[in-house]
Amino acid sequence: MYVKIIGDTSIKDFTFESNNRIKFGEYVLAKNIDNDDILAVVKDVKLTNEKFICTAKVIGTLKDNKIEINKSPISPECGVKLCDDKILNKIFYVQRGLNIGSIVSRKNIRVYLDTNKLVSRHFAILSVTGGGKSNTVAVLCKEFGKKNGSVVILDPHGEYATLYHEELEKKVKAIHPTINPAILSPEELADIIGLGNNDKEINKKRVFLEYAYHTIKKEFPGLSGMDFIEKLGELLYEWVKLAEVGWEIKYYHPLKRKYDMRKTGEDDFINLVSLYDKVSKFKEDFSLNIGNKDIIEEFEIGKINVVNLSGLEIHQMITFVSYIAKNLLSKRILYIKSLRDLNHPNEMIKTNAIKNLNNIETHYKIATKPVVLIVEEAHIFIPINENTSASLWLGKIAREGRKFGVGLGLVSQRPKQLHPDVLSQTNTKIILRIVEPEDQKYIQRASEELGEDLVKDLASLGIGEAIVVGIAIPLPSIVKIDRFDGIYGGKDIDIVGEWMGMNW
Ligand SMILES: Nc1ncnc2c1ncn2[C@@H]1O[C@H](COP(=O)(O)OP(=O)(O)OP(=O)(O)O)[C@@H](O)[C@H]1O
């Protein structure tokens, strides 16, 4: 191959002329003036007088298959050659990595993502609709599955409920989301039924809810699920009637371990009516989602746990997502802290740690191993202009999850509607086709490694082709994600086939 560097060179780029065809995205080797090997990628190819004029962007110096920052200009006299497959294979290979696809310019070079870095530093999968996000999630799940990974997918469209691959045999668990109010703390129950906690009147309602909660627990110790909520509603109704005429209510005080009486005024009547309404609305709204088994108890380690949120209203989905995110993080924190406290010299702390560990082992097994939470349609839960209860907890996972082995994966077709703080906390970005310049700019602001040149490539990506940047990939690259060779529900529908009743 005849190749010659032409024009000026710099630390960052150079131009060369070749009589052989060179593809966009191809990897080439050159030398800098210190005679270091330089790895570069072809960013533009023009054809002039039957010669290919290629602009290459320097990736870095190559030493022992590791890339380092280049500090010297490219030597104008050096030859340029295609980078060997062997070298590229070594660069892109990551031990215990996730094998997601191949380099676009060379289909035989496999690309791996560093599993630990992807999970602990979080990731985002972004594209226009139909760009290949769900396919990417399915491929990642297959790879997580090979590593016995614990995954929870929050799935608003019920796309993954039928996720199937022979390598995921018995590893996918589709879950109908249910909450068991009887295992919640009174505070959690207050959150779930939608009693914020920021004003005085709400605090009064929270106090009444706590009274009622402890009273029902005392009087009907075995009650759970819908029966618990119904009894709670009945008791609150009795209290409403008593407060209407200013009579005392009787409730159980768990700290004093006895019943107490409390006078009621007009104010209390109003708060009790409003609380009763909240509980009734919750009962009605979540009638299909209040159960004896709590969703967190359903999650299993080493499985792809798919939470099918389809059919729920948006506010209900948000409630579930917030509940799940909160529990995954807080139970993992408690688990790790309790493990540490097992060696604590203080007996009380030690006993408490054993109690917590037993409780987690029995009810929240998912928290005993690191876990990845993948959120489809993430813009619903972490919107840019609003603070939902889900954004609070997903944001916490994004900021603190790393230390406790809780990873977050955001999937969205509307990147600019995602909250920028949370998006920028996702270190690895898998960006499939994005056409809209506003979306492109928005993503660029949220990712350190997404340079101008890569942004330009975004609109021209084909289906399943992704720019992958961040800590989990050895170098920013354009990757053809494998087509998932199993089943998931998001694939394009054969519209004409269905209209014409063709099953062949
Ligand atoms: N890597 C790939 N290789 C080949 N085909 C792909 C690839 N990724 C996706 N496709 C095809 O493109 C179609 C859409 O893919 P997918 O469902 O993953 O898109 P999406 O980005 O999740 O869309 P939406 O935003 O609507 O959820 C599917 O029919 C799928 O078969």
Ligand SMILES: [Mg+2]
């Ligand atoms: Mg999808």
